[in-house]
Amino acid sequence: MWPLDRSPVGTRRAWRKREEMLLRVRGQYGPEWWEVVPAFLAVLLVIAVPVACLGWLWARVGWWAALLGAAVFSYLVRAGMRQRRVLAARRQRRATYFSLDQVDTADDRGFRAIIGRLLIRDGWANVRGVRVNDAGVVHLVGVGPDGRQLGVAFERGVEQIGQGSGSRAALRPVGGVPQLPTTPARGPRPLFIVVSSGTFARERVVWAARHGVRLVDRALLQRWAAGEDLAVLLDLGLDDVRTDAS
Known part of the structure; x- marks a missing residue:
């Protein structure tokens, strides 16, 4: 078996590990990479799919189809953001009431x-x-x-x-x-x-x-x-x- 890799006391590596352990105990260390990757992939998918669709329309149909697709996509995004604001306003309204x-x-x-x-x-x-x-x-x-x-x-x-x-x-x-x-x-x-x-x-x-x-x-x-x-x-x-x- 390989010997355990331990840093000598007083070195910069030992100090960094000790600070990392303290942050983990306090809950201030932040998310791990495997917790961030799903969100990153979701954002990449949201951006890549529309761009790929627009590129396919440009190559197979024509520039006018890509332009029309971009307009439809912009309208859907704007409608989604508006609906989100409406829902947020409704939640705020339900949360703000007094007797x-x-x-x-x-x-x-x-x-x-x-x-x-x-x-x-x-x-x-x-x-x-x-x-x-x-x-x-x-x-x-x-x-x-x-x-x-x-x-x-x-x-x-x-x-x-x-x-x-x-x-x-x-x-x-x-x-x-x-x-x-x-x-x-x-x-x-x-x-x-x-x-x-x-x-x-x-x-x-x-x-x-x-x-x-x-x-x-x-x-x-x-x-x-x-x-x-x-x-x-x-x-x-x-x-x-x-x-x-x-």
Whole structure:
């Protein structure tokens, strides 16, 4: 039998083996070559088969057939990527939902965080908090799929205090229209929303209609948090824009 090949202690080879063993123990060594080869062969197959088919069409039929095949292949790839994005958006939508108990027990920051996650789930971009006065009132702002700017203010329903299983936030009623950091000179009209965990009084509804502010009361908030799209709840007409963008 051949003697075991051991590296002398203190050599570079022994140090390398010791470091390799530590990485394996920690699970940080990475995949082995036999774990990478199947994925590499799959990528090679995905690239090689279409190229071979296009080459066969060029040689046996003509350049126009190869060009037509490339167009069909491009369309199929684009359709597959679009379907993948749709499925990913559906999975994200199913994963992002909240109950009214979570809303009721959240503090001010938690309430804003929940609404912010719902907006991001529904396709609104650049959602962030903006402090609007010295009293510490924070509004959420964002940009919609159609380029429309969004301003969101928050209220708590006084009649709902006491419900839920924990401490509640006491957000003050909004005295004016939600504020945006900048006033857009062009583009769609900004969307202003006031979200409440309770219900709005009649005077509040009249004020919102007069100033062009959309109200999301407790009933709409429950549906929104359960997975329905804000654009559908408020009839914003963003379906066509999202279809074109996808």
